[in-house]
Structure formats: C-alpha cells, structure tokens
Amino acid sequence: MRVLITDMRHPSIEEERKVLEPAGVTIETSFCRTEEELIREGQGAFAFLVSLAPVTRRVMEQLPDLRLIVRYGVGVDNVDVEAARELGKMVARVPDYCADEVAAHTLALILAGLRMLFPLTEAVKSGRWVNDPSSERLRRPTTLNAGIVGCGRIGRRVAKLLQPLVARILFYDPYVSATDMRKNGGEPVRSIPELAASCQILSLHAPLNEETRDIVDGKALACADGLILINTSRADLIHREALETALHEGRVSFFGSDVFWQEPPDYSDPGTIEFLSRREVLATPHMAWYSEESERELRRKAAEEILRFLRGEQLLNIV
Numbered sequence: 001m002r003v004l005i006t007d008m009r010h011p012s013i014e015e016e017r018k019v020l021e022p023a024g025v026t027i028e029t030s031f032c033r034t035e036e037e038l039i040r041e042g043q044g045a046f047a048f049l050v051s052l053a054p055v056t057r058r059v060m061e062q063l064p065d066l067r068l069i070v071r072y073g074v075g076v077d078n079v080d081v082e083a084a085r086e087l088g089k090m091v092a093r094v095p096d097y098c099a100d101e102v103a104a105h106t107l108a109l110i111l112a113g114l115r116m117l118f119p120l121t122e123a124v125k126s127g128r129w130v131n132d133p134s135s136e137r138l139r140r141p142t143t144l145n146a147g148i149v150g151c152g153r154i155g156r157r158v159a160k161l162l163q164p165l166v167a168r169i170l171f172y173d174p175y176v177s178a179t180d181m182r183k184n185g186g187e188p189v190r191s192i193p194e195l196a197a198s199c200q201i202l203s204l205h206a207p208l209n210e211e212t213r214d215i216v217d218g219k220a221l222a223c224a225d226g227l228i229l230i231n232t233s234r235a236d237l238i239h240r241e242a243l244e245t246a247l248h249e250g251r252v253s254f255f256g257s258d259v260f261w262q263e264p265p266d267y268s269d270p271g272t273i274e275f276l277s278r279r280e281v282l283a284t285p286h287m288a289w290y291s292e293e294s295e296r297e298l299r300r301k302a303a304e305e306i307l308r309f310l311r312g313e314q315l316l317n318i319v
Helices: 014-023 035-041 057-061 081-087 099-115 117-125 153-162 178-183 192-198 240-249 270-277 292-311
Strands: 002-005 026-029 047-050 068-071 090-092 145-149 168-172 201-204 227-231 252-257 281-283
Touching (some): 014 026, 014 292, 057 081, 068 292, 099 201, 145 192, 168 192
Parallel strands (some): 002 047, 145 168
16 A cells, blocks of 8 residues: 655655554655646555645546545645545645744744844844834734734634733624634634734634635725734735735835745746845745644544544544
8 A cells, every 4th residue: 555745845755654654555656746746646646645735626637546635734725625526535734733833933023023132123223223213113912912813723822822911802703603712712703804903913714615715805904003913824826916015005014924925935027036035024944833742643634534544533633
C-alpha cells in the first residue's frame, strides 16, 4: 500500500512513519506543483498527504486508485471537494493542531499595529530617534472594540486573549448562535460592514470558499475609520484593491497579515513591492501555524486519519 506526500515541505517523515509503517504502508515523497506532476507521481497511491498541491477534478479522474486525500492543515481550498464527493473519494483535514499558535500570532500582529512597533523600530535602527510619537496613531487598547470574523476554534482563542485588553469583543459568524458567541465573550453582529463600523480592530478567522471570498470588500471597508485589520486565514477573504484604497485613504491604518494573494508574492511586480513596502503593512510568510510542537502534531494527526481509513474506522475530520 502506497501513500504519497504530494508536496513535501518538512525535513522528516518520522512522525508519518511511526503511524503508518507498522500497518504495512509505504510512504513516498515528492514536490508536486502542477496537475501533471500529481498525476505522474500519484499513480498507484491510495492516499495523498497534501500541503498546497492543487488536487483538482482532473487529477482525481486520472488516479482511480486514489481513495483518500488528507490535507496537512485546516483549510481545503486547494482540493476540489465537490469533485471528490462525486468521484467517491474521501477528503479529511486537521483542524485542531495550531489554534494556540495562530491565536498568539494574531495577537502579536494586533499589538504591533496598536503600537506601530515596526515603523518605530526601523526608525531607531536607521539612526532616527523619534522624540515625538504623536505622529503615529497610537491608541489605548481598553478604549477600543475588537471584531472577529469567525467564531471557530481560533476565533474563540483570539477573543479569550483579547478580553483583558479591549473594551468589547464583537463576533460575525452566520453559522454560530448568538448564545454561543456570548458564551465566548463576544456580542453578535449581523454583517461585516457593521463590524467594521463598530470596531477599531478587525481579525479574520474564516475558511476560504465561494461564500467568503472577498467578504471584506469596498462596502465593508468604507465603514472603517483607522481600522487595524488582521488576516491569519486566507488572503482572498479580502478584496485586495479595496484594501489598497482603504490604506491610501486612512480608513485602514494598519494591515497585518500572515497570508498573501499569491504565495510566495511576485517580487518582480512593482505593485506587490509597493504594497509590501508600505510602513502600515506588516506581512509574515504564512507561518502563524508553526511551532515545533504543532508541526509534529499536524503530521501525526494527518497520518492517523489514513490509519483510521485503513482500519475501516470513522474519520475524525472528514470534510
């Protein structure tokens, strides 16, 4: 039995071997970026362990032996789930391995925006001591409202971290009851424009799908005034041109993000360089999920889903 790690991004497969080799599974690794590479390398594999490789309808149609696709991570936007359903292939994910890490990273970005840490740090490093910080828009956290899009595992953890720091927490999540939002320390609102109008901090913790693509658009950002906007989910939750306009007009005063619309960014594109060079933009390279502990947990839990499949057991995190 053969399992393919489709786009190997970690230095070892020791965790996967511990779980799967005792069950007679052979693990092979590759680094596939295209449909053609997945089709070629995936021949004969009954399961994929996938990071970012594009597992499309065409890929699945060309791999009749493929029965299970497990995503190393929370989101599954690089897997055509509808095609998998139609073709009788199972898709699973690992939603519960990095909530603490992403929540902590989110808080770090919020604090960096509240205190404009990086522009001021760069000034000191470049030999300029800022005697008068009033040139920056620095605000007292306990006077501010924080809005959170998505009341899932990570959104709830972010709310818990923010509760001692801010005046109020507001949630937008059409799939979570108002009662549950209040249990997690926040008040419900009915729309993202309402959230942007009511809050000075806005943090995104929603999956990417057709319903959520561009949910933070020009209409929502038109309601903002000096907003600290944080995204540790997926870049396409935000309409990029609308964000650039809001940054230019000051309706967004700081944008902190761990994700980008193209990863890695196209550093040959002048527009991308200009965006990333803005003093009010702080970007990290899609690593909020990572710690030594979370990486091992992710790999182990992904492999355990394959083991359950082999044993005929119910998968814990089937999509």
